[in-house]
Amino acid sequence: MAFNKLIEYDDASPEVRAVYDDIMSHRGVEDVNNFWKCVAAHPPTLRDTWHSVKSIMDEGALSPLVKQMIYMAVSITNACAYCTASHTAAAKTSGMTSEMFGELQAVIALANATNRLALGYDVPVDDQYLSK
Template sequence: MAALIEENAASAEVLAVYEDIKATRKTDWVNNFWKALANHPPTLKRIWETIKQVMAPGALDPLTKELVYIAVSVTNNCNYCIASHTASARAKGMTEEQLAELLAVIGVANETNRLAVGYGVPVDERFLAAE
């Protein structure tokens, strides 16, 4: 397990990212994911800048982005990401009913994906046609 770089032990470069995280998220703390990435400041900065850009409001609303993040995290078996993005989705209004339905969709999608891969199902021509 990587060491967690706390604010009192962080370099100026890391502290600048931590401050941006806190300001952007309107919080007074930095979670462990970022503290672990701080072991390599260039990665910390790159991933933070990417997350900040991708998760910002856009064509998809912030809750939808969190739901997608949960789905990918469940599929990738990332317990940390499941917990953090579930908390974030709840803060953005996700209900327990929505979470349950999301988990059902994730489960069936993973099952049908594996079946399609296992059977080598060819993609229907109709699905490939541009409309």
């Protein structure tokens, strides 16, 4: 059974509408995307997830572009088509060029390949890499 009913603004509870309003205001958009409309089926998760996204993905020690590219890499590795599409679009909006996209894909492919080798060979971690 699928649990992907979209909760539209007009059908949302006041609690969900408040989160939607904050998302739209913060992002400068007229509607929320389908991710939020699905998660709204459980308002506490909607609220908590939006709070985390807002606080983590905004400007910090890492730029929003770097954060979006990291998010893309994790989403691609996890095979999440929705997150890959949405964060690729956000990265482009944040300034990702086609050259950056190509390098990111190469890094993702390399990391996945070498991770599998390290796992397969059960490579012991060098002492110099262990936190002391």
